Each structure stands twice: as structure tokens, then as C-alpha cells.
Amino acid sequence: MMPISNIQPLAPALPVSPAEQPGALAPAQPSGDSFSTMLGKMVSEVNDQQISAAQTVNNLQAGGNVSLHSAVIAMEEANVSFQLMVEVRNKLLDAYQEIMKMQV
Amino acid sequence: MIDILSGIQSTAAALDAERTRLDVISENIANANTTRGPDGKPYQRQEVVFESALQQAMDGQQVPMLKVAGIVKDPRPFEEVYEPGSPDADAHGMVAMPNVNVNEEMADMIAASRAFEANLAVVKNARAMALQVLSIGKH
Numbered sequence: 001m002m003p004i005s006n007i008q009p010l011a012p013a014l015p016v017s018p019a020e021q022p023g024a025l026a027p028a029q030p031s032g033d034s035f036s037t038m039l040g041k042m043v044s045e046v047n048d049q050q051i052s053a054a055q056t057v058n059n060l061q062a063g064g065n066v067s068l069h070s071a072v073i074a075m076e077e078a079n080v081s082f083q084l085m086v087e088v089r090n091k092l093l094d095a096y097q098e099i100m101k102m103q104v
Numbered sequence: 105m106i107d108i109l110s111g112i113q114s115t116a117a118a119l120d121a122e123r124t125r126l127d128v129i130s131e132n133i134a135n136a137n138t139t140r141g142p143d144g145k146p147y148q149r150q151e152v153v154f155e156s157a158l159q160q161a162m163d164g165q166q167v168p169m170l171k172v173a174g175i176v177k178d179p180r181p182f183e184e185v186y187e188p189g190s191p192d193a194d195a196h197g198m199v200a201m202p203n204v205n206v207n208e209e210m211a212d213m214i215a216a217s218r219a220f221e222a223n224l225a226v227v228k229n230a231r232a233m234a235l236q237v238l239s240i241g242k243h
Contacts, residue, residue: 068118073112073227080108080234087238 039088046078046085053078109230113159115223117169122220124172125152129213134223137203139192146192147202178203 033041053074060066128150135147155173158166180203188197 067120067123067129069123069224069227070116072108074233075106076227077112079237080231083235083238084108 040089042085046081049078049081109227109234111167112227112230114167115226115230117159117171118223119154119220121154121170121172122216122223125154126213126220128152128175129216132204133172133206133209134215136206136209138202138203139190139199146200147204148201149180149204150175151178156169159179166194174200 136146182200
């Protein structure tokens with residue numbers, strides 16, 4: 001009878017490598033400000049403009065050295081920049097909803 | 105800060121200047137018959153002088169802006185009217201009336217208010233253009 005030889009091990013098991021290398025799939029960092037920083041800046045600028053328009057109107061009503069047209073122009077500027085902000089928000093929401101509707 | 109309505113600074117300055125011009129015209133009309141001022145003399149017609157000055161706009165550029173250089177007195181002579189009953193009459197019964205011509209002031213007022221209107225139209229248009237730009241891509 002032939003002696004039963006030892007079972008030879010297969011090739012030494014490969015070291016388990018991590019499924020994915022950290023950082024390989026991380027999004028590239030944008031060089032400038034992130035989008036959220038930009039959006040936050042924009043919101044605070046629009047807010048500043050609203051506040052300064054309100055101050056101009058207050059000043060006008062308190063009899064300060066403000067002309068009627070500068071108050072109205074300040075309000076108009078605040079209004080247009082607010083609309084710009086709303087428009088950016090609408091676009092952002094549209095893009096989000098488009099992605100959520102995507103078939104996987 | 106973002107410059108939403110570009111070029112509005114110079115329009116606002118022009119509106120200010122035209123407003124001052126209208127104020128001076130109203131003073132002239134109000135005092136068209138004032139024969140005695142604080143200095144004892146009749147009212148002297150006033151006129152606004154405009155000048156264009158370079159001013160720093162919001163984006164750091166130098167833009168020419170209209171401003172009031174000063175309010176000057178009209179050197180034209182007073183009109184002498186015969187009015188012996190007036191306490192301001194001289195020995196011959198003549199009273200010096202202000203050198204204000206109301207017709208001339210009315211014409212100036214029309215010109216000033218039209219210039220004001222033109223600047224307001226610029227503001228209105230700038231606003232309409234900004235809103236139209238915001239509606240790009242809407243359907």
C-alpha cells in the first residue's frame with residue numbers, strides 16, 4: 001500500500017487586500033470654495049442686502065438724509081438679488097429631483 | 105457685495121442732482137415776489153451748477169458721476185416796478201422786484217422733471233433686464 005502523503009497546501013493564501021483603497025474613489029477636491037460655502041455666502045449677502053434696504057427705508061421714514069429714490073433703488077436691488085437666490089435654489093432642487101427619479 | 109443692477113450708482117447720483125435742481129427751482133418760484141430778504145435786498149434768483157466727478161463704483165472702477173458743483177446766484181439786475189404803497193419803495197415809489205421770471209422757471213422745471221424721468225426709466229429698464237435674465241431657461 002502506498003503511504004498516504006501529506007496533503008500539500010495550495011499556494012500560500014494571498015494576503016487579504018482591502019476591498020477598496022481608501023481615497024481611490026474619493027471625489028476630487030475642488031480647488032476653490034465648495035458649493036455649500038458658496039451658497040452660504042450668497043444667502044448671507046442677500047440677507048445683508050435686505051437688511052441694508054430695510055435700514056434705508058427706516059432712515060427715510062425717520063426723516064434722515066435719504067432720498068426717496070435711493071430707498072426704492074435699494075429695495076429693488078434687494079428684491080432682484082433675492083429672486084436670483086430663489087432661482088439658484090429652484091435649479092438645485094430640479095437637479096436633485098431629476099437624480100432621484102433615475103432608474104437604477 | 106454683488107452688483108445686481110450694474111451702473112445704477114451713476115443713475116442714483118443723477119437722480120439726486122436733478123432733485124436738487126427741482127428744489128432750487130421751487131425756491132425761486134416761491135420767492136418770485138419777495139422784495140425783502142434777510143439782508144434787506146430782494147430775493148436773488150439761484151441756479152444749480154452740475155459737474156461730473158470720478159467716483160469709485162462698487163467694482164472698484166472709476167466711473168463719472170453727476171454731482172452738484174454748487175448753487176450760484178443769478179447776477180441779472182432786479183426789475184424796478186412802480187408801487188408807491190409798498191413799504192420797500194424808494195423815494196420815487198419804485199420797488200426792486202426779484203430777478204425771477206416765473207415762465208423761465210416753469211420751463212426749467214419741465215426740463216428737470218424730464219431729466220429725472222429719463223433716469224427713472226434707466227432704473228426701470230435695468231430692473232426689467234435683470235428679471236428677464238433670471239427667467240432664462242424657464243418655460
